[in-house]
Amino acid sequence: MIQAPSVDWFAIxxxxxxxxxxxxxxxxxxxxxxxxxxxxxxxxxxxxxVSGAFAVAAWGDAPVLTMADAFRxxxxxxxxxxxxxxxxALVILLSVGWPRFREHGSEFTALLLLVCAGMGIVAGSxxxxxxxxxxxxxxxxxxxxCAFDGKSRASLEAGFKYLVLGTIGxxxxxxxxxxxxxxxGSFMYDDIATSLAKSGSGDSIVVLGTALVxxxxxxxxxxxxxxxxxxxxxxxxxxxxxxxxxxxxKLVAFVAxxxxxxxALPSQEHLWSPVLIIAAIVTIIGGNIAALIQTxxxxxxxxxxxxAAGYALIGIIVNGEQGLRGLVFYLGAYAFTAMGAFAVIxxxxxxxxxxxxxxxxxxMRAWGFxxxxxxxxxxxxxxxxxxxxxxxxxIGKFIVSGTAVTNGYAYLAIIGAIGSVxxxxxxxxIILSLYDRSRKTDVGLPAAPGLGAISLVILLCLAVxxxxxxxxxxxxxxxxxxxxxxxxxx
Amino acid sequence: xxxxxxxxxxxxxxxxxxxxxxxxxxxxxxxxLLSLEVMLNSVNVTLVAFSRYVGGSDGQVFALxxxxxxxxxxxxxxxLVVAMTRRTMVLDTDELRTLNG
Numbered sequence: 001m002i003q004a005p006s007v008d009w010f011a012i013x014x015x016x017x018x019x020x021x022x023x024x025x026x027x028x029x030x031x032x033x034x035x036x037x038x039x040x041x042x043x044x045x046x047x048x049x050v051s052g053a054f055a056v057a058a059w060g061d062a063p064v065l066t067m068a069d070a071f072r073x074x075x076x077x078x079x080x081x082x083x084x085x086x087x088x089a090l091v092i093l094l095s096v097g098w099p100r101f102r103e104h105g106s107e108f109t110a111l112l113l114l115v116c117a118g119m120g121i122v123a124g125s126x127x128x129x130x131x132x133x134x135x136x137x138x139x140x141x142x143x144x145x146c147a148f149d150g151k152s153r154a155s156l157e158a159g160f161k162y163l164v165l166g167t168i169g170x171x172x173x174x175x176x177x178x179x180x181x182x183x184x185g186s187f188m189y190d191d192i193a194t195s196l197a198k199s200g201s202g203d204s205i206v207v208l209g210t211a212l213v214x215x216x217x218x219x220x221x222x223x224x225x226x227x228x229x230x231x232x233x234x235x236x237x238x239x240x241x242x243x244x245x246x247x248x249x250k251l252v253a254f255v256a257x258x259x260x261x262x263x264a265l266p267s268q269e270h271l272w273s274p275v276l277i278i279a280a281i282v283t284i285i286g287g288n289i290a291a292l293i294q295t296x297x298x299x300x301x302x303x304x305x306x307x308a309a310g311y312a313l314i315g316i317i318v319n320g321e322q323g324l325r326g327l328v329f330y331l332g333a334y335a336f337t338a339m340g341a342f343a344v345i346x347x348x349x350x351x352x353x354x355x356x357x358x359x360x361x362x363x364m365r366a367w368g369f370x371x372x373x374x375x376x377x378x379x380x381x382x383x384x385x386x387x388x389x390x391x392x393x394x395i396g397k398f399i400v401s402g403t404a405v406t407n408g409y410a411y412l413a414i415i416g417a418i419g420s421v422x423x424x425x426x427x428x429x430i431i432l433s434l435y436d437r438s439r440k441t442d443v444g445l446p447a448a449p450g451l452g453a454i455s456l457v458i459l460l461c462l463a464v465x466x467x468x469x470x471x472x473x474x475x476x477x478x479x480x481x482x483x484x485x486x487x488x489x490x
Numbered sequence: 491x492x493x494x495x496x497x498x499x500x501x502x503x504x505x506x507x508x509x510x511x512x513x514x515x516x517x518x519x520x521x522x523l524l525s526l527e528v529m530l531n532s533v534n535v536t537l538v539a540f541s542r543y544v545g546g547s548d549g550q551v552f553a554l555x556x557x558x559x560x561x562x563x564x565x566x567x568x569x570l571v572v573a574m575t576r577r578t579m580v581l582d583t584d585e586l587r588t589l590n591g
Contacts, residue, residue, distance in 0.1 A: 129552050136559045140566050147570055153577060160570045164513060164522055167563055171529045174556060175506065178533055181549055182540035 005068035012066065012073070013054040014081050015117045021047025022113035029106030037096070040105035044092050047113055048085045055081035063485060069188065070127035076328075079482040080123035080255055083332060084116050084248045090339055090457045094240035094346050097450020100149055108148060114141040115244075119252045126263065128177035128187040131256060132170070135220070138252070139166050142245065146237040158236025165219070165229035173216025179209030180264070189264035196267045210268045213260060214275055220253040223313060224283040227306045231290075234302030239349060242298065243342030246305045247335025254312050254331055258324065258486050261316065276317050280412060283310030284419035291426050297359040300426055301341055304385055307419055308334055314400050314412050322403040324483035329476055330396030333384070333468050337393055340461030341381040343454055344374045350448040361433045368434035370445045375434050377458045382427040384465050387420050392468025392475070399476075498539035505532035519574070523567045530560045 009016070025043045032039060055078045063074035091112060095101040101108060118138025125131040143166065147159025181187055183205045184195035196206065219226040234242045261272055287307030294300040312334075315327025345359045348367060352358075368375025384393030397420065401413040448454075468475050505528055512525025534553040541549025 129555060132552075132559070133555060136563070140562055143566055143570070147573065150573055150577070156570065156574050156577060160519060160567075160574065163563070163567055163570060164526065167526050168510070168513060168529070171526070171533060174552075175533050175536065178536040178540060178549070178552075181537070181552075182543060185544040185546070185548075187548060187552065 006066070008064055008066040008073075010054075011058070011064045012071065014051040014085075015120045017051040017054060018047060018113045018117040018120070021050070022110040022117070025106050025113070026110045036105045037102050040101070040109040041092060041096065044109035044113065045089060048089050048092075048116070051116065052082055052085035055085070060481070065126070067130070070130045071121070071124050072126045073124055074482075074485040076255060076482040076485045077120065077124035079328070079332075079478065080252060081116075081120045083251060083335060084119045087244055087248045087335060087339055088112050088116050090343070090460065091240045091244045093453045093457050094243070094343055094450075096453040097350060097448065098238070098240075099449075100151075100238075104148075108145070111141045111145050111148075112244075114138070115145065115248075119248060122252050123255050125256070126189050126259070128174070128181075128189075131260075132174055132177070135170060135173075135256070138249075139170065142166075142241075142249070145241045146233055146245075148241070149238045152236075154236035155238060156236075158233045161236075162229055162233040169216050169219030169226070171216075172212050172219065176209045176212025176214070176216055179205050179212065183209060189260065192264040193266055196265070206268070207271065210265055210271050213265075214272055217253070217257045217260065218279060221250060221257060221309050221312070222253075222306055223279045223309045224286045224306065225279075227283070227287070227309075230306050231299050231302045234305070235296060235299040239298065239342050239346040242302075243339040243346075246301075246338035246342065247331075250305070250309060250312070251331045251335055254309075254316070254327065258316055258327065262319070262486050273317060276313050277409075277412070280310045280313035280317060281415050283307060283313065284415055285422075288419045288422040288426075292422065294426070295361050297361060297364060297430055298342075298345060300361075300430070301338070301345075301385075304423060304426070305334075305338060307423065308385075310419065311397060311400055311416055314404050314409070314416065317412065318400075318403050318407045318409055320403075320407065321480070321484070322399070323407070324486050325476070325480040326396065326399035326403055328483045329392075329468075329472075329479040330400055332475065332479065333392035333396045333465065336461045336464040336468075337381050337384040337391075340377060340458055340465065341385070343457045343461060344378040344381070347371065347374050347448065347451070347454045347458070350450065350454070351445055361429060364430070364433050365436045366434070366439035369440050373455065374458060377462050378434060379431055380462060380465060382430060384469070386423050386427050390466065390469040392465045392472065394469055395472045395476075495539055495543050498535055502532040502535040502539070505529070505535065519567075519571050523564060523571070526567075527560060527564065530556060530563075 021043065029036060029039050059075060059078050063072060065072050092109060115138045118134045121134025121137065122131060125134055143159050143163040146162050147156050149155035177187065180192055183203055184192045186192055222230040265272065284307050287303050287310060291300050291303035294303060312327055312331055315323045315330060348359050348364060380391060384391035387393050387397035401416050404413040509525045509529030509532060513522050516522055516525060534556055537549040537553040541547065
């Protein structure tokens with residue numbers, strides 16, 4: 001007779017709330033035709049609020065292991081839950097004036113809530129089984145969200161490409177997990193770690209398993225040479241979904257990567273550390289150089305986010321308290337910077353709705369004069385990407401590079417600096433295009449649909465980016481408190 | 491001659507390679523989805539084989555979960571293919587070139 005594992009319902013309340021909310025929204029919307037948009041905003045917002053409130057309430061509590069020890073609720077899990085819920089709320093705000101949202105808002109919002117639930121599960125997983133279920137829950141929902149703009153070929157194409165390449169990544173990851181299971185007899189991270197520490201790590205099955213898991217995870221974080229899906233998917237997806245993916249997916253994928261490498265495979269550090277170092281160097285340089293030659297702004301920022309994954313990898317390579325705190329802070333700051341930048345692009349697309357609406361460098365010429373606030377905000381976000389003070393991006397890069405130097409990885413800090421200088425090249429191209437005096441016109445733009453909501457999103461992101469840059473103390477404390485739960489065994 | 495663990499691992503490696511080559515070389519989205527399924531099933535073969543080898547039922551349970559998720563993934567994939575056909579996009583991945591650069 002198999003005993004059902006005991007479940008701590010308070011610990012998993014945020015995910016339960018999100019899933020219940022998603023299905024309630026779908027059912028209610030089926031009976032209330034014509035109120036699609038209002039319902040989605042109210043129910044979606046309320047669900048995210050409840051879920052976030054549960055996560056905030058448990059912040060700082062002692063870690064809880066539940067679901068047969070396969071799910072761990074600690075401050076890192078809570079931080080991911082809160083950040084993801086905030087970003088999802090911003091996505092709903094950005095969608096308010098979107099025509100597709102008026103027709104299919106409930107499906108869009110329900111999928112978004114399921115993505116959040118899946119991300120929470122991934123962030124807290126301590127077993128490859130939980131990890132895979134959460135990963136697929138959020139990935140499958142994201143594939144649909146990417147293809148959600150059914151009128152656009154690019155969106156469908158992005159969804160399909162993401163599905164194929166994302167699934168390959170997941171399969172490689174579970175294939176590796178299967179080999180680790182064969183070598184150790186368990187899917188649990190800590191059991192794998194104890195077993196590997198005892199038996200030694202020379203076994204070819206262990207090496208193969210580690211390699212496959214590593215490849216699968218590098219796929220998910222979008223690091224080179226497994227980055228090929230990132231530019232296509234980011235360019236084709238609806239812009240608010242791109243903003244969400246750039247921040248939330250990256251954060252969650254890195255948390256999963258850190259938990260697996262540090263909790264399950266610490267004995268294999270001699271294997272994965274060199275791989276990550278090479279991946280980080282190639283990613284930082286390659287991502288930034290590829291971004292230089294783009295003409296589409298969405299695609300350009302997609303390439304720059306490939307480069308950003310390289311900086312985050314440095315945090316894991318350096319390891320230890322400092323490196324991991326830098327990792328969490330950098331990714332959190334990056335999430336809001338990316339969301340803000342894509343919100344500005346979303347506003348541009350809304351303005352250009354009658355034309356093709358593609359955010360190319362040429363199309364954006366002198367647009368900064370017509371929308372002064374959004375234009376100036378974009379400048380701040382781009383400076384944050386490049387790592388200029390006084391933005392959160394500067395603090396993030398500063399901590400990551402600083403810890404790299406003090407831990408004997410000075411060459412990684414130098415590579416990072418070179419990447420930033422290359423990055424400055426194309427960030428300046430965007431700024432010069434936005435403020436091209438030769439095309440300046442005095443004709444103001446009419447109010448775009450959902451202008452107020454988009455401006456609110458830009459303002460909130462701007463506030464986070466500047467607050468994190470000028471008074472980083474609080475956010476640094478939170479990052480440190482959360483990252484302390486990584487590599488608990490050391 | 492008895493069939494032992496290495497045979498199953500070899501079988502799964504062959505299935506995995508066939509699936510991967512299929513995804514990379516085939517042009518029809520439907521065949522690509524099919525190849526993804528072959529890859530997922532290679533994982534299942536590995537899981538069940540190791541489950542027998544290690545003892546205990548963890549691997550078999552995980553294989554069932556993988557099957558369930560594979561089914562969900564095909565549903566989403568086929569949905570996207572239907573949406574692409576409705577948009578009268580040619581079902582040939584060489585033609586998926588709107589996003590390129």
